[in-house]
């Protein structure tokens with residue numbers, strides 16, 4: 001009963017093949033592909049994979065990209081299924097004004113975070129941070145209620161905006177440092193400080209509002225860039241979205 005989890009973001013498609021569709025399943029194989037290259041997955045990364053029995057994905061890059069992914073899935077006898085956020089699932093209550101308009105990746109990550117909070121005794125709120133093309137900072141209280149969250153530009157979008165809107169800010173990628181003394185480091189550190197500040201602020205608010213010490217879980221390709229700056233103790237969980245997809249699939 002193998003299970004394929006897919007996360008289509010705005011930059012890359014990430015996939016993971018598990019030995020079963022349930023939390024705690026073993027990851028058998030995984031990979032990532034930039035959206036420009038996903039049309040070759042069936043002929044490359046997926047070609048020699050054992051056929052998945054079921055799949056569940058979250059896709060936030062639009063219908064066209066999702067359909068391109070579905071074409072690649074045709075090598076297997078598989079019904080493509082995609083997450084649509086609901087009012088409640090797997091112990092998470094969706095507080096969005098229009099629950100289905102919440103990003104499916106955010107919903108999956110919240111479900112994954114709730115699984116971890118429950119494993120941790122269940123009485124801790126959690127702040128769920130995804131650092132991808134866009135950055136999201138989502139708050140979950142101790143009862144699994146999604147209180148709401150922020151959407152910010154990711155590193156790439158921030159840098160591109162500064163590049164496009166100025167004459168003199170076209171420079172190579174820099175490092176995150178406290179007091180930058182060249183343009184590259186100033187840009188990279190500025191972006192990192194903006195994101196770290198938002199994360200710390202939401203974490204502080206969540207602790208104030210819930211009166212409990214909140215878990216801080218970070219995921220996404222660029223989460224490691226923030227690690228040196230973020231003050232509250234945090235855990236980087238690369239597979240957070242996949243963990244949510246496993247939980248969502250297991251209760252169907």
Ligand SMILES: Nc1ncnc2c1ncn2[C@@H]1O[C@H](COP(=O)(O)OP(=O)(O)OP(=O)(O)O)[C@@H](O)[C@H]1O
Pocket residue numbers: 008009010011012013131132133134154155156157159173220221222
């Ligand atoms: N020149 C750059 N310098 C530093 N960071 C960059 C640059 N270009 C892009 N990035 C950042 O790298 C990250 C993209 O990494 P990655 O593809 O691993 O993210 P991701 O989690 O797969 O994103 P998504 O899920 O949105 O597709 C984004 O945060 C992006 O903003």
Ligand SMILES: CC(C)(CO)[C@@H](O)C(=O)NCCC(=O)O
Pocket residue numbers: 009010060101102103104105106132134135136151
């Ligand atoms: C915010 C992103 C881009 C993060 O990947 C995605 O979750 C998305 O497109 N969300 C839809 C809008 C929303 O979540 O309010």
Ligand SMILES: [K+]
Pocket residue numbers: 008009010105130132133220
């Ligand atoms: K993402």
